[in-house]
Every structure is written in structure tokens, then in C-alpha cells.
Amino acid sequence: MARRVVITGMGVVSPIGIGLTELAQGLRSGRSGARPIQNFDGGTFPNRLGCEVDETDLYAHGQRVDADSRAWLASDKKAYMAAIATDLAVAMAGDPFAGSDSHRRALAYGPGIDYVDMARSLAPTPDPRGPLPIHDAYWRIHDRAGQPTRMPFDGPSIWAARRYAIHGPRLTNIGACAAGAMAVGEGFRMVRSGLADVVLAGGFDSMISPLGVMGFSLLGALSSRHDQPALASRPFDVTRDGFVPGEGAGILVLEPLERALARGAHIYGEITGYGASLDAYRPTAPEPAGRGAALAMRTALRMAGWAPERVEYVNAHGTSTPLNDKTETAAIKQVLGQHAYKIPVSSTKSQIGHLVAGAGAVELIAGLVAMNEGFVPATINLQHPDPECDLDYVPGAVRALQFDRFLSNSFAFGGQNACLAAARYAS
Secondary structure (H helix, E strand, O other): OOOEEEEEEEEEOOOOOEOOHHHHHHHOOOOOEEEEEEOOOOOOOOEEEHHHHHHHHHHHHHOOOHHHHHHHHHHHHHHHHHHHHHHHHHHOOOOOOOOOOOOHEEEEEEEEOOOOOOOOOOOOOOOOOOOOOOOOHOOOOOOOHHHHHOOOOOHHHHHHHHHHHOOOEEOOOHHHHHHHHHHHHHHHHHHHOOOEEEEEEEEEEEEEOOHHHHOOOOEEEEEEEEHHHHHHHOOOOOOOEEEEEEEEEEEEEEEHHHHHHHOOOOOOOEEEEEEEEEEEEEEEOOOOOOHHHHHHHHHHHHHHHHHHHHHOOEEEEOOOOHHHHHHHHHHHHHHHHHHHHHHHHEOOOOHOOOOOHHHHHHHHHHHHHHHOOEEEEOOOOOOOOOOOOOOOOEEEEEEEEOOOOOEEEEEOOOOEEEEEEEEEEOO
16 A cells, blocks of 8 residues: 655755745745856856855855765865755754664765866866876866765765665656656655655755756757846746756655654645656657657656645646747646646746756645645746746745645656656645
């Protein structure tokens, strides 16, 4: 018999705040995290905006990480964010590993892909042994003995496994913009099936690097509204011209209901369903009719045992790109029918930008925070609705609303789709 899976801890690092309190305040205020990129000199780039995590704030929170790990983690910003989010989630859950068999503990992380840091110097590194075939790019990630000096993409899960004595399954999911949601979904399935008793699950990323920003720029996916950074991310608006790249991390503690109740843990919500699918269409464009996205949503509803009319809110993928927003709108209407017009649908990317591999987990956490505090996040900057995007996108400001069930969508390059169904815990 499938077990009920509840959330007892959440940790978040976002461009509008670190920790749940700051995230909630940022969402309520409608604050945008977008600004000209600070991580590197992007003055000559065609797209120069980013939703960055403030490094002073980040490293202040990083003092909670043990000193031996700090230098290694700090070699990669996304790894540092993942470690902080992990520790925040575990602390919130109140020692979720106490009394558990270490082989019944598991990890499901969706990391951003690794990249060579070329921001500081593009000049070859002098080497007494003579010219190097790949010169600086290699030495950015290896020392002279060939040992890695930068965090590998799965490094945060290795760190977390050591820190919390996790000897059960470890899943590293490379699913682009759906990676975080898929990691949570797979963690949910581990607990639901009885494979694990405690799972740390989530995603993290930072594509605000020369390579990351230029790659998305060449695809024509980024906003160029440089004169008004705070207005650049405008999902479902007819004037939208692309997303703003962001960075962040979201980690959740998942465990079976019976165990959470037995140890007296506070329950922040329940994962009830998960769906995943592939468009099998184009690597950089969604299937226009939204059939793949709709399949993921239907699968999540079926696993949750919900009729479409039970959905009370949708946290949309909502990237602010011309193709994604209208495709997602079509998918929501396919799945929910006329009910789609009766519920709020909003995109937190309008405030935090696109966190890529971290997006799905952070947006799920945003939905859980909103559900627990009685409001629906806004889609800020929605001033001129696209006629093809005709749902209630909560434009401009948050809306007070008590709701108990919602869907969180994540749709990625490569046609990878994921949907999570989450609910308020009820005995």
C-alpha cells in the first residue's frame, strides 16, 4: 500500500530572500529580484539582466555550514546555495534523521550543469611544463596535480550524504528547467513506495555566468529590457520578450506521514501526486499544442486522486517567453477545462527570474508558503494581457485566498515536463 508523503522541512535561497520568512515577505511585497548582472562584467553582452542572490547575505548565512566544508562549497556559488538550503530544511524539520537507519535515508537532487568559470580571466595560465592544449579552462577546475578544485555538479549531494550519514539511494537528476521538480517527484516516489524513510529532495542552479547567459542569449530566450530591470520578467504579457536568468536553491525534507506523526514533527504540506513526460518535439521549443505538458499534469492529478475541479491554484512555469506562456495556457485549459477560468494561475518567475534547475523546487516551496499563509503570489508586471493567455494570472499584487490544493508546473528545454500536486495536510 502506498504511503502518504508529507513535508516537514523546507530550505530556500532565492533572489528575493533566504529562508521562508524572507521569501514570504518578498512574495507579499511584489518585489522583483532583477537588476544588471553583478557576477561578471556583462557590459558587452546583448542581454545583461539577472536575478542574483546577494553574496553578502549568502555568505552570512553560510556561517552555519561547518568550517571544513565552507571553502570547498564556496568554490561554486550554486553548491553553497544548495548547502545552505539543505541545512535550513533539516533544521526546520527538527532532526528528521534521529532514530532512522542510515540505509533508509536518501537524496534526490536536481543540480545545474557544471560550467567552466571564465569570468575572472581568459588568459592562459603560465605553466613551466610548456603550452597546454586546453590551458586556462582546465586549470580553472583542476590543480597542478590534476585534482579537482571546483565543486562537481553532484558535489552538494555528496556533501549532504556525508553531513547527514545518508547511505541509501542517491539520485542526481539532470532535467534542465524541470530538474528540481523531477527530483522532488522522484524523492516523493521513494518515500511513497517504501524505498526510503527520509529523503532530502530539491534543486539548485546558477546560470549567471558568461557561458550560461550567452547560451540563453543565442537562443533568443532572454529579456533585453535593460532600461527597466524590475519590469523585465512579465509572464503572460503581450509585450514579454524573454526571461531573466536567476539563481537559487530549494530543498525539502520528505517522510511518510506515520513517521512524521510519531516523532511529533510539524507538517507543512503533503505531496499527493507527480507526473512527468517528454514532448519528443524540439530541443529548444515546447510542443505547440501543449500535449506533453498536459500529460504531466494529468498524471499528477491521477496519482493524487483529484478531479480537475479540486485544483484551487496553479503555480505556473510561466517563463515570460512568447512560446512557453501560451503553450502552458493551452495545456492548463486542456487538463482543467472550464475550471481553468475559475482559479488563480500565477508565475513567481515574474519576481525571482528563472532559476533553471532550481526553479521547480523553489516554486513548489513558494506555493507551500502561500498556502500556509493564505495568499496567492502575484504575476507582477502583467500590464497588457496576451489574448492567447486568457486565464486569471493574478496580475500586479498578491491576493488573499485560503486554498488547500495546488499544482506546480515545470517545463524544460528538451521537452521535459514535470508537475507536482501538493495539498494542506488533513488527517
